[in-house]
Amino acid sequence: MTHWEDGEYADPDADVVDNTDSEQYRKYPSVHPKYYLAKDSWDKDLRTDPDVIEVVERLEDDANADLADLKIVEVPEGVEWKIDEYDGAEHIAEKHRTWS
Template sequence: MLRKIVINTCFGGFGLSDSATELLATAKSCRADEIDHAMSCAVFDSESDLLIYRDDLDLIKIVESLGNAADGFCSQLSVIEIPSDIKWEIEEYDGNEWISERHQTWS
């Protein structure tokens, strides 16, 4: 079984287009400005009434259906499939993201 995850595959950073944000807001029964906040909180594990993670089924459906029209400013979104039993995290360099298996890290 595979898990789908949305990532940004270019330098710049993850972002949704206005139309993708509106569709996601409709799917989640909230306002578009709440979607932006929910995406930020999910990334930083903040507390929020609404969190939208990158493996959210509505997010995946919207990105897959809109294709490039889902891309926000300086973003190129892709849906990546990984084994569903993997503990994963999104890593990035200058906004260009990839999925890594979660490991312990010390510094």
């Protein structure tokens, strides 16, 4: 069992898991997050969820893990967007056609 599975849901339908009771968090709180998202973080529905956005806005820097720098960005209406990543750093990009 990984430390991600040690956390308990306060609400079985929640997207955020409370990890504070896990053994890994108690031993290494500076490495393991207090809370984490139960859904795939690449999920666009999660990234646009009003509750997730509110948590990031309210917690500001406290919403970040060691290597995270979360920001809320506004994408203009009608723009098709995607999440791009390079060396672990993510950004929102407009979708374009690509060929290879």
